[in-house]
Amino acid sequence: MSYEIEVTLAESRKAKPNVNELAFGTCFTDHMFMMDYTPETGWHHPRIVPYAPISLDPAAVVFHYGQAVFEGMKAYRTKEDKILLFRPEKNMERLNLSNERLSIPPVNETFLVEAIKKLVSIEKEWVPADEGTSLYIRPFIIATEPYLGVRPARTYTFIVILSPVGAYYAEGINPVSIYVENNYVRAVKGGTGHTKTSGNYAASFKAQEEAQKHGCAQVLWLDGVEKAYIEEVGSMNVFFKVNGEVWTPALNGSILAGVTRDSVIQLLKEWNIPVKEKRISIEELYAAYTDGTLEEAFGTGTAAVISPIGSLKWNDKNLVINGGESGSLSMKIYDTICGIQTGEKEDPFGWTVEAE
Amino acid sequence: MSYEIEVTLAESRKAKPNVNELAFGTCFTDHMFMMDYTPETGWHHPRIVPYAPISLDPAAVVFHYGQAVFEGMKAYRTKEDKILLFRPEKNMERLNLSNERLSIPPVNETFLVEAIKKLVSIEKEWVPADEGTSLYIRPFIIATEPYLGVRPARTYTFIVILSPVGAYYAEGINPVSIYVENNYVRAVKGGTGHTKTSGNYAASFKAQEEAQKHGCAQVLWLDGVEKAYIEEVGSMNVFFKVNGEVWTPALNGSILAGVTRDSVIQLLKEWNIPVKEKRISIEELYAAYTDGTLEEAFGTGTAAVISPIGSLKWNDKNLVINGGESGSLSMKIYDTICGIQTGEKEDPFGWTVEAE
Ligand SMILES: Cc1ncc(COP(=O)(O)O)c(C=O)c1O
Ligand SMILES: Cc1ncc(COP(=O)(O)O)c(C=O)c1O
Numbered sequence: 001m002s003y004e005i006e007v008t009l010a011e012s013r014k015a016k017p018n019v020n021e022l023a024f025g026t027c028f029t030d031h032m033f034m035m036d037y038t039p040e041t042g043w044h045h046p047r048i049v050p051y052a053p054i055s056l057d058p059a060a061v062v063f064h065y066g067q068a069v070f071e072g073m074k075a076y077r078t079k080e081d082k083i084l085l086f087r088p089e090k091n092m093e094r095l096n097l098s099n100e101r102l103s104i105p106p107v108n109e110t111f112l113v114e115a116i117k118k119l120v121s122i123e124k125e126w127v128p129a130d131e132g133t134s135l136y137i138r139p140f141i142i143a144t145e146p147y148l149g150v151r152p153a154r155t156y157t158f159i160v161i162l163s164p165v166g167a168y169y170a171e172g173i174n175p176v177s178i179y180v181e182n183n184y185v186r187a188v189k190g191g192t193g194h195t196k197t198s199g200n201y202a203a204s205f206k207a208q209e210e211a212q213k214h215g216c217a218q219v220l221w222l223d224g225v226e227k228a229y230i231e232e233v234g235s236m237n238v239f240f241k242v243n244g245e246v247w248t249p250a251l252n253g254s255i256l257a258g259v260t261r262d263s264v265i266q267l268l269k270e271w272n273i274p275v276k277e278k279r280i281s282i283e284e285l286y287a288a289y290t291d292g293t294l295e296e297a298f299g300t301g302t303a304a305v306i307s308p309i310g311s312l313k314w315n316d317k318n319l320v321i322n323g324g325e326s327g328s329l330s331m332k333i334y335d336t337i338c339g340i341q342t343g344e345k346e347d348p349f350g351w352t353v354e355a356e
Numbered sequence: 357m358s359y360e361i362e363v364t365l366a367e368s369r370k371a372k373p374n375v376n377e378l379a380f381g382t383c384f385t386d387h388m389f390m391m392d393y394t395p396e397t398g399w400h401h402p403r404i405v406p407y408a409p410i411s412l413d414p415a416a417v418v419f420h421y422g423q424a425v426f427e428g429m430k431a432y433r434t435k436e437d438k439i440l441l442f443r444p445e446k447n448m449e450r451l452n453l454s455n456e457r458l459s460i461p462p463v464n465e466t467f468l469v470e471a472i473k474k475l476v477s478i479e480k481e482w483v484p485a486d487e488g489t490s491l492y493i494r495p496f497i498i499a500t501e502p503y504l505g506v507r508p509a510r511t512y513t514f515i516v517i518l519s520p521v522g523a524y525y526a527e528g529i530n531p532v533s534i535y536v537e538n539n540y541v542r543a544v545k546g547g548t549g550h551t552k553t554s555g556n557y558a559a560s561f562k563a564q565e566e567a568q569k570h571g572c573a574q575v576l577w578l579d580g581v582e583k584a585y586i587e588e589v590g591s592m593n594v595f596f597k598v599n600g601e602v603w604t605p606a607l608n609g610s611i612l613a614g615v616t617r618d619s620v621i622q623l624l625k626e627w628n629i630p631v632k633e634k635r636i637s638i639e640e641l642y643a644a645y646t647d648g649t650l651e652e653a654f655g656t657g658t659a660a661v662i663s664p665i666g667s668l669k670w671n672d673k674n675l676v677i678n679g680g681e682s683g684s685l686s687m688k689i690y691d692t693i694c695g696i697q698t699g700e701k702e703d704p705f706g707w708t709v710e711a712e
Contacts, residue, residue, distance in 0.1 A: 025504025028415060055409040058517050059384060063498050066422040066554030067561070103561040138504060142419050143558075148381025148494060148519060150591050152561050161414050163504060183546055188580045190541030192559045198422030199555015202499075203548045205423070205459040205508050224544045225581050235506050 003046070003111055005033075005118055010050035019128045020166040024303070025136065029126045033119045033160040036144075037105055043158065046111075048119055051161065057146035061153035067143035068198040069098035072302050073259070074134040074165075075120045075355060077127045078343035083120060083355035085137075086341050088113045090259045095139065097257075098195035103152035104141055112139070113353070116160055120355040123162055132167025132338075136303075168304045173326050173334070175310030176299075178233055179216035180282060181207045182315070186231065186254075188224030193231075193254035201235070208234070214313055218299070222282060223254065230280045236299030236307060237261035240285060241329055243293040250277040260300040264333055266349060273329070282314060289319045296327030305341075306334040359402070359467055361389075361474055366406035375484045376522040380659070381492065385482040389475045389516040392500075393461055399514065402467075404475055407517065413502035417509035423499035424554040425454035428658050429615070430490040430521075431476045431711060433483045434699030439476060439711035441493075442697050444469045446615045451495065453613075454551035459508035460497055468495070469709070472516055476711040479518055488523025488694075524660045529682050529690070531666030532655075534589055535572035536638060537563045538671070542587065542610075544580035549587075549610035557591070564590070570669055574655070578638060579610065586636045592655030592663060593617035596641060597685055599649035606633040616656040620689055622705060629685070638670060645675045652683030661697075662690040 010030045017027050028051050035046040062068050071091040076084050092109035099106050116137060120127070127135040139160045143153035184207035187193020192200055204219070211219045218234030230249050232238055237258040239248045246268055251257050268275040288294040297309035308326035312319040321327075339345025340352060366386045373383050384407050391402040418424050427447040432440050448465035455462050472493060476483070483491040495516045499509035540563035543549020548556055560575070567575045574590035586605050588594055593614040595604045602624055607613050624631040644650040653665035664682035668675040677683075695701025696708060 023505070025415070026502070028502070032414060051414070053411040054414055055411045058388060058407070058410055058515050059381070059494075059519075062419065062554075063424055063496060064426055064494070064554055065557035066424060067558040068419055068422060070420055101562060102558050103565065136504070138415075138420070140419060146382075146384070148492070149379070150557055150560070151564065159414050163415075185544050185546030188541050188544040188547070190539055190580060190583075191544070191547075192555075197555065197558065198418075198420055199548075199553065199558060201421035201506055202423040202458050202553065202555060204506070206457060208507065209459065224546060 005115060006045070006047040007122070008047065008049050016126065017164070019133050019164045020130065020170055022164070022166055024165050025163050027163055029123045029162040029164070031119065031122055033115050035158045037156040037158070039154050042105070043107060046115055048122060054157070056144060059146035059148055061143035061145050061147055064148060065143070065150065066197070066199040067102055067104065067153055068141060069095060069102055069104060070138060070140035070196050070198065071095050073137045074302060074341070075127050075137060076134050076342045077129050080343070082343060083124055083127050084341065084343055084352040085117065085120070085355060087259050087263070087351050088116060088353060090262070091139070094196065094257065098197055099141070101192055101195045102197050104143070104156060107158060117353070117355045119160055119162065124355070126162060126164050128164050130167065132169060134165055136163045136165045138163065173308060173331070175308040175324060175326050176217035177215060177311045177313065178218050178220045178309050179211035179214045180312060180314040181210065181219045181221060182227060184210065185224035186221040189253040191254065194251070194256060196256065216313055220312065228281050228283065230282055230285065231255050233299040233309070236301035236304070238299050239264060239297070240280070240294060241296035241327060242288045243295070244274070246273055246275045247280055248275070248277055249280055252279070258300055260302060260305060260337070263337060263351065264300050267333060267336060270348070286314065286317070286319065294319070294321060296330050297321050298327070298330040305337050306330050361471060362401070362403040363478070364403065364405045372482065373520070375489050375520045376486065376526055378520070378522055380521050381519050383519055385479045385518040385520070387475065387478055389471050391514045393512040393514070395510050398461070399463060402471055404478060410513070412500060415502035415504055417499035417501050417503055420504060421499070421506065422553070422555040423458055423460065423509055424497060425451060425458055425460060426494060426496035426552050426554065427451050429493045430658060430697070431483050431493060432490050432698045433485050436699070438699060439480055439483050440697065440699055440708040441473065441476070441711060443615050443619070443707050444472060444709060446618070447495070450552065450613065454553055455497070457548055457551045458553050460499070460512060463514060473709070473711045475516055475518065480711070482518060482520050484520050486523065488525060490521055492519045492521045494519065529664060531664040531680060531682050532573035533571060533667045533669065534574050534576045534665050535567035535570045536668055536670040537566065537575045537577060538583060540566065541580035542577040545609040547610065550607070550612060552612065572669055576668060584637050584639065586638055586641065587611050589655040589665070592657035592660070594655050595620060595653065596636070596650060597652035597683060598644045599651070600630070602629055602631045603636055604631070604633055605636055608635070614656055616658060616661060616693070619693060619707065620656050623689060623692060626704070642670065642673070642675065650675070650677060652686050653677045654683070654686040661693050662686055
């Protein structure tokens with residue numbers, strides 16, 4: 001395919017909102033990136049165009065069979081007004097992993113990192129400057145062929161949209177209560193839990209409602225087979241500090257390999273804090289809680305970076321962790337990763353990439 | 357909501373194709389039914405409009421989080437040129453079951469049966485007449501709100517499109533080979549397997565590819581927990597005749613409750629053939645095969661009605677059933693259901709409904 005990105009600029013620009021008054025994911029920038037796939041030409045016609053509705057045949061495969069994958073990452077503005085991306089190549093690598101599982105043709109990862117950098121550069125003014133704010137980047141692929149047979153589509157569109165987002169912790173970091181879900185299952189080995197395919201998320205809404213009914217912010221997912229082993233928290237990976245060690249569920253085929261998860265593991269290793277990727281049963285965690293060795297718990301993901309867990313509701317038990325306060329290791333990780341993302345701290349791992 | 361359906365007819369009509377030369381699900385009629393949902397007005401503005409592309413914000417929830425459900429049913433032309441639907445109320449009931457699991461607001465089932473009848477009446481000329489042909493009806497709901505947070509959308513569109521289809525068995529009924537899938541999982545209890553949500557189908561494409569690599573037409577799905585119990589075949593329910601009895605997997609929370617499945621069970625009861633809904637392990641089936649009591653096997657679904665299974669590939673074994681021929685009970689069921697659907701046979705169950 002031609003790697004020339006055609007650019008059509010919008011005739012007028014939208015007013016920039018006050019991001020700290022915005023709900024997440026409701027406001028989009030002036031332009032988007034698109035490219036199309038056909039079996040004859042492969043991925044082609046990469047272009048940056050004004051943000052606008054897309055028109056699809058009502059029989060498009062994405063509507064009927066959910067053949068769709070996505071990614072989520074962020075751009076940050078440094079004090080020097082540079083725009084940094086955080087490990088974008090990891091997201092493109094994971095996109096291809098999702099593509100493979102969902103029978104979507106692979107994309108050129110290197111080219112797409114360049115395309116995203118170009119789009120973000122054009123939308124540079126949309127990257128907010130206040131502490132904790134960022135520009136959320138949402139690449140996604142949808143199956144567009146109008147066809148009702150149950151088989152992969154022949155045509156696809158890849159799109160990147162951008163949304164400025166306010167500080168996740170505008171009111172300070174408050175640890176969340178988490179509801180241990182015994183009923184609904186997010187994913188199972190042999191399924192699609194290790195990918196970012198759209199259907200995984202609609203399937204999780206009911207459990208989220210359940211958590212809220214129990215006064216909790218998020219769900220803790222157990223494995224779908226034995227309902228005994230910890231997998232994730234909401235749309236985040238999860239970590240526990242137990243007796244000076246840090247544990248996180250091993251990637252087992254039903255857990256998403258989070259970019260933040262990987263970054264946290266690398267940091268801990270760098271700091272010589274023992275970190276174990278292992279199978280963690282809820283019973284084992286409860287035992288650590290009762291013998292007083294469960295020191296901290298936190299979720300990890302692009303949106304919040306680190307989300308300290310203040311308590312776990314498990315059946316009739318309520319496990320209050322670290323007195324319901326954010327743990328010191330959680331906070332140190334949070335500060336370090338945010339510092340690297342915004343260029344305020346040194347980046348020994350080479351995680352950040354400049355957009356221009 | 358107002359139950360008045362606004363009708364806008366197309367200015368010109370498409371040429372009707374020769375359905376027997378058409379691939380399934382590639383040709384659509386002149387009109388479609390639509391209605392919208394907002395939290396303020398509920399489902400509203402039911403309308404029949406010319407078939408046309410739909411325009412959605414690139415941030416629409418359906419693209420990102422797969423919040424979408426669908427149904428599939430058929431209309432048949434009788435010798436007397438009446439148009440019959442087959443148990444449409446069952447499909448609308450199942451649609452609401454899917455809605456409930458996917459956090460989509462419920463629809464008015466009775467009204468929608470009427471709306472579908474009206475749409476099919478308007479498209480009456482599109483219902484083909486040749487033996488085995490029909491008009492496929494695809495109702496579906498998509499989440500339309502532009503929003504990237506992980507929660508149910510606030511707005512939806514319900515759409516019905518129609519597609520004329522040729523005879524499934526244009527070349528006579530040929531039993532299919534089925535590949536027993538040990539790796540990929542379709543569904544697990546606590547997930548969405550008992551619903552018709554879009555994501556279930558994209559997740560199944562890889563296994564289908566696997567089946568084809570092994571020279572098989574479809575996959576036999578085992579349960580996601582023990583990988584030992586039979587669930588479904590491709591996008592069909594599955595039945596086995598063993599020693600004069602008929603077995604089908606019991607609805608266990610991960611199996612779709614097929615309308616054809618239910619009809620087959622009712623027929624068998626009417627005929628005083630013992631039918632058991634039970635947990636069936638692949639080992640138990642293999643034991644029946646080796647002791648010579650596995651007499652017939654067939655899939656059931658709207659598309660094929662009955663799809664006789666000629667052989668099962670299970671690891672290194674190849675179980676040839678009934679000498680690879682369609683069984684006599686399979687054929688009797690097929691003839692009876694098709695006869696009822698097309699008005700050629702008596703309908704003691706009151707399954708068919710006239711469109712006009
Ligand atoms: C299911 C799930 N788990 C974990 C994560 C965290 O991944 P990352 O750190 O790459 O954002 C995400 C989202 O991004 C997710 O959707
Ligand atoms: C997964 C699955 N199982 C079974 C069926 C059969 O259901 P029905 O007989 O209602 O067509 C279908 C499709 O329609 C299906 O998608």
